Amino acid sequence: MQIGLDIGRQYVKMVVVEKTRDGLKLLNVDSKLIPEKNKPFDPENIDAHLIVMAVKELINQMSLKPKHLRNLTTGISGSNISIKQITTMDMSTDELKASMMFEARKHMPMDGTDAVIDYQVLGPNRIEADKIDVVLVACTNGVRTSHQKLLKDIGLKADIIDSEPIAIMNAFLQSHQSSEEGAVILLDIGAVSTSLIVWGEQDMFFTRDIPRGIHDLVKDIATKRSITYNEAQDYLQSEGAAALEVEQPEDTSLIAVAERSSLDIFLEDVRRTLRFYTKNSKQSHFSALYLSGGGGNVKGLKEYMEENLQIKSQVMDPFANLETKDKISIEDPAQYAVATGLAVRKGFEA
DSSP, X not given: OEEXXXXXXXXXXXXXEEEETTEEEEEEEEEEESSOTTSOOOGGGXXXXXXXXXXXXXXXXXXXXXXXXXXXXXXXXXXXXXXXXXXXXOOOHHHHHHHHHHHHHHHSOOOSSOEEEEEEEEXXXXXXXXXXXXXXEEEEHHHHHHHHHHHHHHTOOOSEEEEHHHHHHHHHHHHSOOOSSSEEEEEEEOSSOEEEEEEETTEEEEEEEESOOHHHHHHHHHHHHTOOHHHHHHHXXXXXXXXXXXXXXXXXXXXXXXXOOHHHHHHHHHHHHHHHHHHHHOXXXXXXXXXXXXXXXXXXXXXXXXXXXXXXEEEOOTTTTXXXXXXXXXXXGGGGHHHHHHHTGGGXXX
């Protein structure tokens, strides 16, 4: 049995799979709201004890026992971790480790504690024969220790602590066939932030944490329509992306600054990130965009992204290639991309 636990800012989610002769079978999946029901979500007031209580309730809800949870993988969010593809000289293992530690200190904000790194050699660089491509994952010991303490308070111990962007990519690789031509864009939209990952078999791996999520869309709706936060949540769920459309003045002779919605601002963040990727990778062909996370299945969002980016878009189903146990009903599979990627993590170990 392999378990993936996704500790988000608004929900905690868990996916349980087991290995079979033909691959992986989905045994159990569920989620639990962290804040109290019917109270407006406030990311600044989500204390650790609320998360601990939510995970414990989720474990009980899924009829699992904390002491019997083995092969547990959890993830650290993209805002607390640095992931970069680096091209460097081919060197010995010891030299490469020292070089990666230097790169980690250079690229990530330090909090006074030592850097913790992991890396994977991808192989020879396609352009420079004497160099290799390496994916470096780094966080501080402070971040890791804080995550481990949270798990200990829950009564859990993780076999693997992964990064959420890598988990999203693993969920995609498990459930969809990658294209040999062009890079794919993975957009996992959470409550307060969005993980953007660009990856292709022949292209540079890249990820960025965009500090915008569903919370920003709901606040925007609440402000512009003068309704409560909870009413805005319901309105977004029923109307989808159309709830954020900005009404333009009827009198076109008036000179005014065009008002932009939070969705337009989010789109511009994505565009800016893709321009940065294109400039640094020389890759401008994107074969598809996959939406996931709690905001991935917002009505009309797929069409909005496809129309404005001119990139074929679809909602990710991380369970697409998993055998499913009878009587499992899954509402909105896209929200479980991180948890699924964590659960299948052992299958991607070298």
